[in-house]
Amino acid sequence: MRVRAYAAAAAGEPLEPTTIERRDVGLNDVLIEIEYAGICHSDLHTVNGDWGPQPYPLVPGHEIVGIVAEVGTAVTRHRMGDRVGVGCMVGSCGECANCRNGDEQYCFSGMVPTYGGTDRDGTITQGGYSTHVVVDAGFVLSVPEGIEPAAAAPLLCAGITTYAPLRRWGAGPGRKVAVVGLGGLGHMAVKIAHAMGAEVTVLSQSLKKREDGLRLGADHYHATSDPGTFERLAGRFDLIVNTVSAPIDLDAHLGLLALDGALVNVGAPAEPLSLNVFSLLTSRRSYAGSMIGGIAETQEMLDFCAEHRIGADIELIPADRINQAYARVLGSDVRYRFVIDAATLG
Numbered sequence: 108m109r110v111r112a113y114a115a116a117a118a119g120e121p122l123e124p125t126t127i128e129r130r131d132v133g134l135n136d137v138l139i140e141i142e143y144a145g146i147c148h149s150d151l152h153t154v155n156g157d158w159g160p161q162p163y164p165l166v167p168g169h170e171i172v173g174i175v176a177e178v179g180t181a182v183t184r185h186r187m188g189d190r191v192g193v194g195c196m197v198g199s200c201g202e203c204a205n206c207r208n209g210d211e212q213y214c215f216s217g218m219v220p221t222y223g224g225t226d227r228d229g230t231i232t233q234g235g236y237s238t239h240v241v242v243d244a245g246f247v248l249s250v251p252e253g254i255e256p257a258a259a260a261p262l263l264c265a266g267i268t269t270y271a272p273l274r275r276w277g278a279g280p281g282r283k284v285a286v287v288g289l290g291g292l293g294h295m296a297v298k299i300a301h302a303m304g305a306e307v308t309v310l311s312q313s314l315k316k317r318e319d320g321l322r323l324g325a326d327h328y329h330a331t332s333d334p335g336t337f338e339r340l341a342g343r344f345d346l347i348v349n350t351v352s353a354p355i356d357l358d359a360h361l362g363l364l365a366l367d368g369a370l371v372n373v374g375a376p377a378e379p380l381s382l383n384v385f386s387l388l389t390s391r392r393s394y395a396g397s398m399i400g401g402i403a404e405t406q407e408m409l410d411f412c413a414e415h416r417i418g419a420d421i422e423l424i425p426a427d428r429i430n431q432a433y434a435r436v437l438g439s440d441v442r443y444r445f446v447i448d449a450a451t452l453g
């Protein structure tokens with residue numbers, strides 16, 4: 108079936124309306140009529156070629172919410188009319204130890220990304236800036252009632268990417284958590300860490316978004332442009348989640364960790380980051396990374412967000428404003444996620 112979409116024709120090119128082919132619904136597939144697609148900074152990194160060469164034309168989008176329009180005969184998990192979501196991956200081998208352990212995102216053979224990857228039929232996957240998508244039912248999540256569908260879309264990437272490290276590194280009552288960067292991921296990290304019961308601090312470039320940060324659930328808010336911040340907060344945090352899309356001064360941020368504290372990078376700048384090992388040795392600190400989350404964990408996150416009435420703070424845009432939204436994301440001018448209304452795809 109041919110469906111409408113927005114694609115980049117080459118690295119760094121603006122996105123333009125186009126049509127793409129979606130495969131026939133197979134035994135285990137779900138056809139989703141897309142309602143909403145979030146704009147993640149990873150979409151920008153990818154279409155700009157920051158992470159290396161990509162197959163073009165490329166339709167980005169891995170924060171997808173929509174309605175099931177058709178299911179394959181072997182699908183039992185989802186039914187016509189259900190509201191569902193798709194995140195950053197649409198396939199994995201299903202057999203390796205990581206897949207069997209629910210860590211499909213770390214599949215030994217490489218998970219299949221929602222766009223720009225090679226699908227099981229050899230075609231290139233195309234993402235959610237589109238009216239429809241066909242996805243293996245095992246990678247389709249149920250969107251619970253109680254979250255606005257447009258506000259649920261960003262949970263499929265920004266939500267799970269921050270939920271997973273917050274859970275793994277034990278954000279909860281009595282734990283001090285800092286979130287670096289108050290963008291799409293950062294604002295979800297603040298809401299989720301607050302809901303988990305942690306004491307939450309935002310570390311932003313400036314104090315411009317301070318009121319928002321406190322409203323979102325932060326207890327404290329500091330500017331990283333103020334060198335005094337790094338003196339005043341030295342040794343303070345059990346966990347720091349770095350969501351910044353550009354390189355940061357790791358040594359300065361590691362200095363904010365308490366004994367046994369961890370700095371977890373979810374931000375994915377193209378440039379290598381370096382650190383002085385003494386920043387780790389002196390307080391038995393860790394520096395780690397984390398990539399999205401497994402399918403079962405993503406469902407757990409959606410249910411957690413529904414229970415705590417958490418959605419993203421979004422700006423809903425028509426498709427013809429995608430390029431303008433990209434420019435604003437690059438300028439850190441996003442409050443706090445752009446979501447495309449798929450009904451406007453033309």
Ligand code: NAP
Pocket residue numbers: 146147148149150152264265268287288289290291292293310311312313316350351352353354355372373374375376397398399436437439440441443
């Ligand atoms: P975003 O909405 O653009 O937020 C990034 C925030 O970082 C900005 O709002 C800004 O916050 C801060 N920032 C930007 N440039 C900065 C600079 N030069 N110096 C210091 N701070 C800066 O992006 P996002 O969608 O949240 O994504 C953030 C990063 O996570 C991207 O690199 C993305 O590719 C990556 N990501 C990783 C995963 C994963 O699985 N690990 C998943 C999704 C996304 P302030 O204005 O508050 O300073």
Ligand code: ZN
Pocket residue numbers: 147148149150169195264265
């Ligand atoms: Zn993303």
